[in-house]
Amino acid sequence: MRHAWTIAKNDLSLRARDRSIYIIGLVAPLALAFIFNAVFGGGISDVGETITFEVGIANVDQGPIGAAFEDVIDSIASDGLLEVTTFDSAQAARSAADDGTVGAAFILPEGLSDAVLGGADATIEVVGNVDAPTTTQVASSISEQFGIGVRTANLSVATAMASGALSPEEAFAAAGEAGTADPAIEVGSVEAASRQLDSAAYFVAGLSIFFLFFIAGMSITSMLEERREGTLSRLLAAPIKRQSIVAGKSLASILIGLASMTVLVIVSSLIMGADWGPPVGVAMLIVGAVLAVTALMIAVGSFAKTPEQAGNLQSIVAVTLGMLGGTFVPIAQEGFLAKLSLITPNAWFIRGLGDLTGGGISAALPAVFVLLAIALVAGSIGLIIAGRSLRL
């Protein structure tokens, strides 16, 4: 261990003189986080803020179904999720959607209620603005869910009529009531989840772990450079264990990574107002992330024969895991990509920080354990391969 520390100190000294480490470790992640936060910040996931979608509605139907739909929309609007503009005609609604006055418009055509209550097919038209795909998607979902509710009610009434329980007059009245009953749709709150980072912390976290890959990659590239420069022969000829060389190089990267992440957290808190959560939890996650990323980079780099090869391999891995892990843009909470993101330390680090802010240290422990497990597995593989490949 003493020799590993000697090698680590030497590496730290050399990297301190190579000023690029300051760029990779501090300047670049902080600068990019500033930019990302300025561009995307506040529109994605600010805690406590509610996203409002601007929609329009043209109810030409004037029947019970149209009225029921308007009630649903009013109900959602009252929660602050929709800002509704009413139009007199379908054409006016279309124009408003086209010119961007609203993000999307619902058009309830004439005869909608008659068609629905008569058992025929009918359509609620949703017109979306090309620049407001999210609003359009939300509007489509609302109308779709409303349609499901109406179909269910119609099916129930039809069944009752077939069994003789309702007369046609009663059935008509029941169907009208079904349309005006509580909406069958449950529009979940689009408010940001309580366990999510603020945008400043999110971008600094994502970018700091992204650049951490390049800091960690130096452990292997430094060894390969020593081979090329000839100094590796001196290290191998010295009375030290070969593992000390790998350990020393890794230790240097780990220390630089820890310093970089710590400084970024402090600076982003002071300058950008980032809220990271309890410091102990943040420290645990940082240690886990640094160990995991360093181990991954050793494992990846140990397959390379030259510093250039190692650099290329590591860049590919860093960018791929960065994309998958939500470094640049948040990954959806569900679906295939969400599951895939869990192979990355990036996602676990960000998820851990989110859990930390929402649920405290205990909530972040699973992420810490996963990061340490990644470090253990990748580190074991990397150290074995790197140790074996440590030759002239």
Add this chain to the structure above:
Amino acid sequence: MSNARVLEATALKKSFGDIHAVRGVTFHIEVGETYGLLGPNGAGKTTSISMVSGLLQRDGGEVLLDGESMTTRSLGPKQNVGLVPQDLAIYPDLTARENLRFFGQLYSMPKAELTKRVDEVLEVVGLADRADDRSSEYSGGMKRRLNIGIGLLHRPKLLVLDEPTVGVDPQSRNAILESVEHLSSEGMAVLYTTHYMEEAERLCNRVGIIDQGEIKAEGTRRQLVELVGQQDLIRISATGVPDAALEDLRRLGGVDSVSPADGTLELLVSDAGALLPEAMRVLGSHQASVSAVSVQEPDLEAVFLHLTGKALRD
């Protein structure tokens, strides 16, 4: 095994795929001895010393350093070896002092001793006045000297120098050779590889001539020369040499022939160093006037040519 043997390498073998780089190389080095491995590029010199230094796993054979087996994972024997690789093995962003301190720490030198020893080595290699400059700012010769300094910092029993003068200007080259001579005179065993015949002749007590992974012949320069039957040629520019003097010269032991021509006598002898004083005494006793003397000894280049059928620089 003699206790005086610092290094004993026996039947070393190493192959890289189908290439048999070293095929049964055997040699030993004693305390205070400088042993040269002389051979052209690709002869197997660097591979041999890499096995000796514990850098390279050997396929066969044995290396004993002060009686202990050396492998790539040996720690004790490595403590006794100082390696000076052919390529510069220094950190250009560090100063000479920092380079020395770092490598000294890897040899577990106590702090106080290391500080003192670093200063000593800086003096030995002539870098004391530039000790705190980054080595990237040094000339090629200074870098070479620092490269050597790192190798001898921890007072190894065996200093291994792999072609230390390649690409060095004549002045620095001479300084390096003088350093090696100095170290040898202080009792350090030196393993010196070179393809420069003059360096091997100047520095080495014994030389192993290596080619195609095998030591073709080994011994002192004299032994090697005798091995191929070559003789020294003494040229004496002299006037007033009577026939009786020529007869007396021919009767001296070790003289094969005496040829007078145009005021010059050419004597083919087995050992010019031993015979020259006798020859001068004979000429003096016959009142001959000697104006110049030169000795041309057969060199290792000729020996190498004889043994391998090719020149050293082929």
